[in-house]
Amino acid sequence: MPPQVSRLIYIFATIVLAFVATRWWLQPDSFGQYGHYRGKALPAAVAHDPSYVPKTSCADCHEDEAAEHAAGPHRKVSCQICHGPGATHIEDPQTTNIRKPDVAAACLRCHEQRAARPARFPQIVEADHAGGKACNSCHTVHNPSETE
Amino acid sequence: MNDRLYKLSRTSPESTDLAQTAQEMASTTRRDFLKTLGTACVAIAIAPVAEKLSVAEAAKTENTPAERDWSKHKWGMAIDVEKCIGCGHCVVACKEENGVPKEPFYFRTWIERYQQFGDETVVDSPNGGYDGFPPETERAERLDKAFFVPKLCNACEHSPCVQVCPVGATFETPDGAVLVDPDYCIGCRYCIQACPYGTRFLNPITGVADKCTLCYHRIHNGQQPACVENCPTGARLFGDLKDQDGPLNQFLREHKIHVLKPHLNTYPKVFYSGIDKEVR
Ligand code: SF4
Ligand code: SF4
Numbered sequence: 001m002p003p004q005v006s007r008l009i010y011i012f013a014t015i016v017l018a019f020v021a022t023r024w025w026l027q028p029d030s031f032g033q034y035g036h037y038r039g040k041a042l043p044a045a046v047a048h049d050p051s052y053v054p055k056t057s058c059a060d061c062h063e064d065e066a067a068e069h070a071a072g073p074h075r076k077v078s079c080q081i082c083h084g085p086g087a088t089h090i091e092d093p094q095t096t097n098i099r100k101p102d103v104a105a106a107c108l109r110c111h112e113q114r115a116a117r118p119a120r121f122p123q124i125v126e127a128d129h130a131g132g133k134a135c136n137s138c139h140t141v142h143n144p145s146e147t148e
Numbered sequence: 149m150n151d152r153l154y155k156l157s158r159t160s161p162e163s164t165d166l167a168q169t170a171q172e173m174a175s176t177t178r179r180d181f182l183k184t185l186g187t188a189c190v191a192i193a194i195a196p197v198a199e200k201l202s203v204a205e206a207a208k209t210e211n212t213p214a215e216r217d218w219s220k221h222k223w224g225m226a227i228d229v230e231k232c233i234g235c236g237h238c239v240v241a242c243k244e245e246n247g248v249p250k251e252p253f254y255f256r257t258w259i260e261r262y263q264q265f266g267d268e269t270v271v272d273s274p275n276g277g278y279d280g281f282p283p284e285t286e287r288a289e290r291l292d293k294a295f296f297v298p299k300l301c302n303a304c305e306h307s308p309c310v311q312v313c314p315v316g317a318t319f320e321t322p323d324g325a326v327l328v329d330p331d332y333c334i335g336c337r338y339c340i341q342a343c344p345y346g347t348r349f350l351n352p353i354t355g356v357a358d359k360c361t362l363c364y365h366r367i368h369n370g371q372q373p374a375c376v377e378n379c380p381t382g383a384r385l386f387g388d389l390k391d392q393d394g395p396l397n398q399f400l401r402e403h404k405i406h407v408l409k410p411h412l413n414t415y416p417k418v419f420y421s422g423i424d425k426e427v428r
Binding site for chain 2: 028031038045047049051054076077084085110
């Protein structure tokens with residue numbers, strides 16, 4: 001083989017080898033396990049704990065409130081919508097690590113009238129409905145269909 | 149120092165010893181130092197290789213990652229626009245669950261309000277609906293129609309964001325969620341540009357692309373995504389498209405379904421029912 005040809009072959013082989021080696025070195029080890037990405041990213045994505053606990057967990061301790069809530073129109077509404085995420089509270093039940101909602105704001109957030117809300121959804125114009133009285137001066141908070 | 153010792157060595161035999169010891173000490177330290185340096189260099193070069201080899205070994209013996217079947221499901225979501233009341237509890241829940249920054253321009257999910265005045269459509273989304281929606285006072289008497297539309301990553305089957313990622317950090321999981329690998333994302337923002345639904349952002353805390361994961365950590369631990377669980381009206385329905393008799397497929401059968409921007413052929417797995425032609 002003429003030297004100018006073999007020289008070219010050597011150079012080419014070196015480049016290819018360098019490319020393969022670099023690629024092998026830089027590529028994360030689980031790359032390509034499931035597709036064109038790092039397979040280890042999947043277990044990493046599920047590794048952290050949720051901050052919203054399962055809906056049913058609250059009833060484990062707060063039986064009375066849960067029973068009241070289950071009898072009312074909000075039975076499908078999760079406790080944590082008003083009270084905030086419960087993971088820290090479940091680990092260490094304190095009054096400080098769970099939210100005590102501002103009742104008026106919590107009710108009106110869903111029930112104050114908005115044109116964009118579906119017509120069949122129960123809505124009020126707060127000024128006409130209660131004239132500034134607190135919602136819970138008439139309604140029981142956990143079962144608001146009952147009025148006191 | 150050595151010079152001084154050398155001079156001293158010429159004055160007394162005792163100091164000659166001293167000088168020799170000192171010189172020896174100096175040279176051995178230098179040699180040692182060079183040795184250590186060399187070893188360190190080699191170690192640094194070899195470390196990833198060794199790690200790779202040991203990982204390969206480990207992979208052979210124990211079957212990591214933890215015996216999960218990632219392809220058992222095909223996750224999707226259905227949104228019943230006619231049930232959404234724009235309360236924004238989903239937006240709050242999403243931010244709480246996923247540590248999304250509270251500033252009003254970072255959202256994994258958000259609510260849009262569409263208002264139609266004759267031919268004109270006005271869309272607003274104050275703070276993504278995080279604080280609920282203010283009344284439609286302006287021109288309210290001329291309002292023809294109004295409704296809320298929850299938005300999130302559409303978990304596209306042919307996702308533009310995955311196609312553009314130069315390092316394979318954005319990917320579709322075997323069960324249909326589109327995720328970002330935070331350890332490999334280089335923050336180049338290509339995917340943010342590529343997503344036709346504007347669902348991605350650069351997380352200012354982590355410095356990498358961020359987006360809805362369908363609450364991947366929740367759904368793989370038997371829970372619903374936070375937005376679904378915290379929707380008081382059941383406007384969002386999460387489920388498995390592979391489960392033929394499951395609630396999601398049942399919903400898709402029973403309703404007229406639309407996806408966003410179908411002309412882009414992204415094949416979203418977020419399905420909307422009761423959506424108007426204005427919604428993009
Ligand atoms: S909606 Fe955007 S971020 Fe989600 S998969 Fe599609 S292109 Fe990617
Ligand atoms: S929580 Fe449900 S009803 Fe409220 S804004 Fe979100 S999707 Fe709509």
